[in-house]
Amino acid sequence: MKSVDEPRLREIVGEKNIKTDPSDLYIYGSDSSVHHAIPWVIVRPDNTLQIQKIMEYANQDKIPVIARGGGSGMCGQTVPVQGGIIMDMKGMNRILEINMPDVYCRVEPGVVDDDLNLALKPHGVFFPPTPASSRIATIGGEIANNASGVRSVKYGATRDAVLGMKVVLPSGELVTLGACTRVEASGYQMHKLMVGSEGTLGIVVEATLSFVPIPEFRCMGVANFDSLAHAGEAIGAIMSSGAIPSMLELVDSVAIKAVNKTMNLGLKEVAASLIFEADGMVKEAVDYEIQKMKKICEKHKGADIWASYDPKERAKIFMGRKKLFPALSKYDDSLASTSLADDMAVPYSKMAEMAGKIHEVAAKNNIIMTAYGHCGSGCMHTKILMDTKRKDQWQSARKAITEIYEYVRSVNGTTSAEHGIGLSKAESFKAEKSDSLNLLKTIKKALDPNNILNPGKLMQAPDDWVTSSDLRYSVNS
Numbered sequence: 001m002k003s004v005d006e007p008r009l010r011e012i013v014g015e016k017n018i019k020t021d022p023s024d025l026y027i028y029g030s031d032s033s034v035h036h037a038i039p040w041v042i043v044r045p046d047n048t049l050q051i052q053k054i055m056e057y058a059n060q061d062k063i064p065v066i067a068r069g070g071g072s073g074m075c076g077q078t079v080p081v082q083g084g085i086i087m088d089m090k091g092m093n094r095i096l097e098i099n100m101p102d103v104y105c106r107v108e109p110g111v112v113d114d115d116l117n118l119a120l121k122p123h124g125v126f127f128p129p130t131p132a133s134s135r136i137a138t139i140g141g142e143i144a145n146n147a148s149g150v151r152s153v154k155y156g157a158t159r160d161a162v163l164g165m166k167v168v169l170p171s172g173e174l175v176t177l178g179a180c181t182r183v184e185a186s187g188y189q190m191h192k193l194m195v196g197s198e199g200t201l202g203i204v205v206e207a208t209l210s211f212v213p214i215p216e217f218r219c220m221g222v223a224n225f226d227s228l229a230h231a232g233e234a235i236g237a238i239m240s241s242g243a244i245p246s247m248l249e250l251v252d253s254v255a256i257k258a259v260n261k262t263m264n265l266g267l268k269e270v271a272a273s274l275i276f277e278a279d280g281m282v283k284e285a286v287d288y289e290i291q292k293m294k295k296i297c298e299k300h301k302g303a304d305i306w307a308s309y310d311p312k313e314r315a316k317i318f319m320g321r322k323k324l325f326p327a328l329s330k331y332d333d334s335l336a337s338t339s340l341a342d343d344m345a346v347p348y349s350k351m352a353e354m355a356g357k358i359h360e361v362a363a364k365n366n367i368i369m370t371a372y373g374h375c376g377s378g379c380m381h382t383k384i385l386m387d388t389k390r391k392d393q394w395q396s397a398r399k400a401i402t403e404i405y406e407y408v409r410s411v412n413g414t415t416s417a418e419h420g421i422g423l424s425k426a427e428s429f430k431a432e433k434s435d436s437l438n439l440l441k442t443i444k445k446a447l448d449p450n451n452i453l454n455p456g457k458l459m460q461a462p463d464d465w466v467t468s469s470d471l472r473y474s475v476n477s
């Protein structure tokens, strides 16, 4: 193992911003994925100059550097598979400017999503990509993963809200990409390239983001379906009808059972439920959208359909979806809820078939899998509930994931909708991008010739991570 020049790093970031204690190194070795590996050192810079100096040093000594925000990534993006420096970006958490006349804000990358929205609220605006992890996810992590959320069906993903950014390149050079304007046609859109790059091309040290007005009216509805196929038809029909949902979510029977079992929510145990929402400044316009979606659900055999503007009623409707994550973790004491094949996107017409495929593959491989997600964006999520101590369960999970992703690619879907690739999804990512892999590698080489930024991820990650030693669980042989 290479050693790092700790005194030099201490000099750059100061004594209190460096950690080498084994317990700290252990904790920073995992994120919200199944992976784990131990870094050599953790540094917490609090300004751009420090980051430039760290990168200059790391580049010269060819030391891996992994930027880390909230560590909520689900695919091992921040796991230091080749060791190196974890650069904790949470020390850079200042909101630099909220510019109302020009409709943008400038923030440091360690700003937590909820904190940004709290600061924007008094101005009557919000930053919409907001993932479900918004209490911990940072803007830097959201940019690097191109995160999105329940309202992305109307307002777009992080990519759509990023106007520009400042980035420190592996050499330590600071560059300004994009602009502060809504449109830009001045050559390569390099800031967009950084979105979704998972910390492999540069360290984002400042972001210029757009925001939108907080709507005056929000109405949420729900419809139950006794077959996944009917729910799927309703999704396609809503999205092709010209309706503009601000949310369109699918939860399947396994997900409903899980929240009922662990949270006693008393939801009707149907094959699938759709949760839909419309928002806007004019109530009649919101009414119009809601009526349209209700009618479509009715036409496709939706039942128990109701909708409400009341915040308490809305919270009740959304509760099942909101509590799904913790519910799955508590589903069975002997099973862990793992983020494997955790998200993908497929064309609308394939949403129901996709959910059915997940159930079929789970049954065949003797594991429990759910299907839920932001179906208005074509995004499907899954979780695999399994006994992580059993090697055969990992092998079954691997088989299941391979089958699921083969299906996703066969219907022109994509490997990740919003959680990114990291380590867990590299195999399918490489298969999906087979004819552009060389181009991706050329871009990486041009920007990071010494391969120091988050090495071993995306196209560099191994296919068979199950047999690699980088799991956070101890697996019996």
Ligand SMILES: Cc1cc2nc3c(=O)[nH]c(=O)nc-3n(C[C@H](O)[C@H](O)[C@H](O)COP(=O)(O)OP(=O)(O)OC[C@H]3O[C@@H](n4cnc5c(N)ncnc54)[C@H](O)[C@@H]3O)c2cc1C
Pocket (backbone or CB within 6 Å): 031, 032, 066, 067, 068, 069, 070, 071, 072, 073, 074, 077, 078, 089, 109, 110, 130, 131, 132, 133, 136, 137, 138, 139, 140, 141, 142, 143, 144, 145, 146, 147, 148, 149, 150, 197, 198, 199, 200, 202, 203, 204, 205, 325, 418, 419, 454
């Ligand atoms: C309970 C839960 C719910 C979730 N729900 C959603 C959801 O609804 N939608 C969604 O999209 N995701 C979701 N996620 C996944 C994850 O939270 C998001 O992708 C989030 O954007 C990651 O942000 P983070 O700050 O935690 O990033 P991290 O996990 O710390 O890092 C993610 C990636 O960003 C890179 N990175 C971080 N900061 C920088 C920087 N300054 N410069 C360059 N690279 C950087 C890292 O190297 C890494 O590759 C969820 C996760 C959990 C645990």
